[in-house]
Amino acid sequence: MTIDTLNADTPAAARPLPVLNACCVPTSTMGDDDAVSLAGMFKALADPARVKILSMLLNADEVCACDVSDGIGKTAATTSHHLKLLRDAGLVTGDRRGTWVYYRVVPERLAAIRDALALTR
Amino acid sequence: MTIDTLNADTPAAARPLPVLNACCVPTSTMGDDDAVSLAGMFKALADPARVKILSMLLNADEVCACDVSDGIGKTAATTSHHLKLLRDAGLVTGDRRGTWVYYRVVPERLAAIRDALALTR
DNA sequence: ACCTTGTTTCGACGTTCATCTAAGCACTGA
DNA sequence: TCAGTGCTTAGATGAACGTCGAAACAAGGT
Incomplete structure (x- = not known):
């Protein structure tokens, strides 16, 4: 015993x-x-609109903001809001070239999320 | 031209x-x-308390609910709430064995998130 | 200089969320 | 059967969020 x-x-x-x-x-x-x-970072992805945005960016390596509006079916104002949240979280970057703003993912940040979800045992 | x-x-x-x-x-x-x-699924992880819970579960393969309460420094009620959100999202499972409830991660669901974040190009 | 078009910011509105206390349920041991 | 302990649910409250229209800002073309 x-x-x-x-x-x-x-x-x-x-x-x-x-x-x-x-x-x-x-x-x-x-x-x-x-x-x-x-x-x-998870909060930044916790909305279907932003998931769709990320999906577009993952498939296209660079997307114009106007295409994002159409892609997710939201107002330009709403789209800009979502893009800002993704930018603030460091998940995407956008740079203006003339009239348009082009967005792309930040692979290192996505990798950080992936790593955090990896099983350690 | x-x-x-x-x-x-x-x-x-x-x-x-x-x-x-x-x-x-x-x-x-x-x-x-x-x-x-x-x-x-992202929404289910969009809170520091739930991230900590997942982290505990990733390191321990099985954790008692009472340990979760202590680990994240929240009330039992609040902890139960967070665990329910994680359960509803399918990210963890809990089974009662006698007095205690034991939680573990659902690896397939985590893998689904990881896959969604993978670069396709 | 103007007007047009793309983008962001502002203000407002209704909804969802995190948290707590208090009450209920599940199980164990005496 | 009753008391004690772990866990969940219910209700309430203040904060954060998603959405839009309107206004402001940025660039380009005439």
């Missing part, structure tokens, strides 16, 4: 350590800053 | 087709359903 049998029904994470309360060994938690930063 | 020179400053996506208005060839757009579905 050991501690193991006493704690037989405790969570897996808690089992290695003999603690009084059954359920309180904290799993290593991500830092606040990282969590906020990642959540910010 | 051809159409090409006339449209020399049109967006790249528009160039192949000789159209009257300079800027209106729609890039292939993702379907509404896919966009909504993907945005739903």
